[in-house]
Every structure is written in structure tokens, then in C-alpha cells.
Amino acid sequence: MSETAVATHAAGEGPSEHTTKRPYVVVFAILAVVTLVELNVGVFGLPRNLQIGTLIILATVKACLVVAYYMHLRYEPRWLLLIPLGGLALVTVLVVALVGTAGVVPGGSHP
Amino acid sequence: MADAHGPSHDGASAHHGSKWPFVAGTGAAVAYAGLVMSPTILGLGLIVFVAGVAGWLRDDLRSPSKASFGTLVAHPGQVKVSARKLATWMFLATEIMFFSAVIGASWALRTRSATWGEPGEVLNVPLTGLNTFILICSSLTMVEALAAIERGDQGKLRVFITATFLLGVVFLSIQGYEYTKLFFEEGLRFTSAPDGIDPLYGATFYIQTGVHGSHVTGGVLAMAYATIKSWKGGFTKEHHEAVELIGLYWHFVDVVWIFLFTIVYLI
Numbered sequence: 001m002s003e004t005a006v007a008t009h010a011a012g013e014g015p016s017e018h019t020t021k022r023p024y025v026v027v028f029a030i031l032a033v034v035t036l037v038e039l040n041v042g043v044f045g046l047p048r049n050l051q052i053g054t055l056i057i058l059a060t061v062k063a064c065l066v067v068a069y070y071m072h073l074r075y076e077p078r079w080l081l082l083i084p085l086g087g088l089a090l091v092t093v094l095v096v097a098l099v100g101t102a103g104v105v106p107g108g109s110h111p
Numbered sequence: 112m113a114d115a116h117g118p119s120h121d122g123a124s125a126h127h128g129s130k131w132p133f134v135a136g137t138g139a140a141v142a143y144a145g146l147v148m149s150p151t152i153l154g155l156g157l158i159v160f161v162a163g164v165a166g167w168l169r170d171d172l173r174s175p176s177k178a179s180f181g182t183l184v185a186h187p188g189q190v191k192v193s194a195r196k197l198a199t200w201m202f203l204a205t206e207i208m209f210f211s212a213v214i215g216a217s218w219a220l221r222t223r224s225a226t227w228g229e230p231g232e233v234l235n236v237p238l239t240g241l242n243t244f245i246l247i248c249s250s251l252t253m254v255e256a257l258a259a260i261e262r263g264d265q266g267k268l269r270v271f272i273t274a275t276f277l278l279g280v281v282f283l284s285i286q287g288y289e290y291t292k293l294f295f296e297e298g299l300r301f302t303s304a305p306d307g308i309d310p311l312y313g314a315t316f317y318i319q320t321g322v323h324g325s326h327v328t329g330g331v332l333a334m335a336y337a338t339i340k341s342w343k344g345g346f347t348k349e350h351h352e353a354v355e356l357i358g359l360y361w362h363f364v365d366v367v368w369i370f371l372f373t374i375v376y377l378i
Contacts, residue, residue, distance in 0.1 A: 024254050028248075052378050055378055059373040063369050071358075077192065080192060090208060099215065
């Protein structure tokens with residue numbers, strides 16, 4: 001797998017003197033392979049709940065790779081991570097509340 | 112990427128003196144008022160909004176894509192993030208909340224249903240798997256476009272950003288084909304679903320994939336703009352922030368699809 005060499009300078013601020021290898025193609029290969037595994041996860045004969053858990057974990061791994069390497073959060077100041085994490089924390093409360101209400105709604109299910 | 116030491120006083124771009132964002136904002140406000148007042152006011156607002164965006168893009172096509180770091184002086188060892196990148200990340204945080212709410216609400220409805228569609232029962236999983244692969248490819252070409260202009264390689268920038276635009280168009284085309292098949296042939300509608308499946312299955316499918324598709328459409332339009340600007344030589348090794356910011360949005364749309372594909376199609 002080849003790697004892409006890019007300068008770690010600020011966009012619009014000219015090149016810095018140091019460069020680093022950024023594994024864009026390696027990340028792409030991992031994303032493609034994991035997607036293939038996701039599509040064929042049924043062949044492993046896992047119990048339903050374990051299969052769902054596996055798929056969620058695989059999706060999370062793929063998302064983290066894209067955010068870290070393609071969106072460059074791995075190379076940004078740490079505090080910038082607080083912005084998306086803040087949004088995620090806020091909405092987690094909403095989603096937990098939404099899903100949690102499923103069991104307490106009168107009637108249990110819609111018609 | 113956008114770390115910089117010290118201020119960039121010449122970073123104030125033409126945007127800060129442009130009247131067009133104000134025109135576009137005014138048009139949007141009038142259009143929103145028109146939504147509850149009258150179609151005429153809505154139409155007028157949309158015309159002003161489109162004129163504002165067109166004028167803004169016209170100005171931007173003629174100016175370098177500079178990063179703006181404000182006037183605060185960074186202390187030694189401190190890194191700064193450009194104003195537009197910070198704003199883009201804040202925008203993406205709101206998008207995280209938007210998509211999570213839509214997906215969470217759909218999941219909540221699903222947990223109440225005993226007749227939800229099984230994976231592959233209605234939806235074409237292999238076709239969407241191909242579409243997922245296309246979106247992943249577009250993320251690679253997007254990040255390679257940014258890497259190319261960071262090296263000052265105009266040729267590869269044009270190739271990769273044009274490829275990203277085309278891959279986005281292919282993704283939308285396949286989604287359009289999928290919608291047509293599902294709606295007209297499979298009978299998956301907004302208020303009904305085939306084979307005794309919960310009618311909310313169709314509604315939640317279209318709302319989740321539809322809002323994502325509309326975001327991809329916005330990304331493709333932004334990519335078209337960046338592609339035109341790149342072929343006009345509008346990005347340089349020193350000034351190319353728009354490529355990075357459009358890329359951030361594009362990769363975010365990819366991340367959303369990674370979860371949507373799993374939750375809507377595979378689970």
C-alpha cells in the first residue's frame with residue numbers, strides 16, 4: 001500500500017518545513033475490507049444480538065478512521081475534538097430518552 | 112492542517128467586505144417569512160437568496176481561498192485554527208445533532224414495531240453496498256485532492272476533485288434508481304409498505320436516506336464549484352482553504368452514511 005506524503009502546514013499559510021506520511025490509501029483499504037465484512041457478516045452464523053453489536057462496532061471503527069485521518073482530527077489541536085464530541089454528547093441524551101420511551105408508551109406499539 | 116502560529120493580517124478575505132452574504136441572508140429570511148405568509152413573498156425571497164449566493168460565488172471565484180486567523184497573537188507553541196475551519200466544525204456539530212435525532216427517532220419507532228423489514232427483505236443490500244464503496248472511494252479522492260494542492264500539484268488536484276464530483280453524481284444516480292424501484296415496483300411508500308411490513312418502515316427509510324441524499328446533493332454542488340475553481344487555477348499551494356473545508360463536509364457525509372448503511376440496510 002502506498003502512502004501519501006503531504007506537508008503538515010496550515011491551509012492557506014504556506015508549507016512547513018516538516019512533512020509526514022499520511023496513510024490515506026491504507027485507510028481506504030481498511031474501509032473497503034470492513035465494508036465487505038459487513039456485507040457478509042451473516043455467513044458467520046452469529047446470534048442476532050451479537051451480529052448487531054458486531055455491525056455497530058465495525059461502523060464505529062470505519063467512522064473513527066474517516067474522522068481521524070480524512071478529516072484530519074488526528075493532526076488538529078486536541079480542543080477541536082471537543083466541538084463534535086459536545087454535539088454528540090448533547091444528542092446522546094435525546095436519543096437515549098427517545099429510545100427509552102418505547103417501553104413506557106401506553107399501548108407499547110402503534111397500530 | 113490549519114494550525115498556524117501568529118496572526119495573518121492579510122487573511123481577511125474579500126468575503127468580509129462583500130455585500131453578497133448579506134443579500135443571501137436577507138433573501139433567506141424573506142423566504143422563511145413567505146413560507147407562512149404567501150407564495151409570492153416566498154418566491155421573491157428565493158430569487159433574492161439565489162442572486163445573493165450567485166454573487167457571492169462569482170466574487171469568490173475571482174479571489175484566492177485564504178485562511179483567516181483574526182488579529183489575536185498566538186503565544187509561542189500555541190496553534191491557531193482558522194475562523195472558517197472553526198465555523199465549519201461548529202456547523203458539523205449541529206449536523207451531528209440533526210442526523211442523530213433523525214436516526215434516533217427512527218430507531219425508537221422501530222423498537223416499538225413487531226413487523227419491521229428484515230435486512231434484504233425489501234431493500235437491495237448489494238446495490239447499496241456498491242454505493243457505499245463509491246462513497247468511500249470519493250472520500251479517498253477528496254483527501255488526495257487536498258494533499259495534491261498542499262504539494263502545489265494543480266494537475267492532480269483537478270483530476271481528484273473532478274473524480275470526487277463524478278463519484279458523488281454516481282452515488283446520487285444509484286440512489287435515485289433505488290428510490291424509483293422501491294417506490295413504483297416494490298410498493299415502499301411514505302405511508303405504506305409491502306408484505307405486511309410496518310407502514311412506518313417506508314417513512315423512516317425515506318426520511319433517513321432522503322436527508323442524507325439532500326446533504327450529498329449540497330456536497331456535489333459545492334464540489335462542482337470547487338471543480339470549476341480548480342480548473343480556473345483558483346487554488347494555490349498557499350491559498351486553498353475552500354478545498355479543505357468542502358472536504359470536511361464531504362467526509363462528514365460519508366461518516367453519516369457509514370452509520371445509515373449499517374442501521375437501515377444491515378440490521
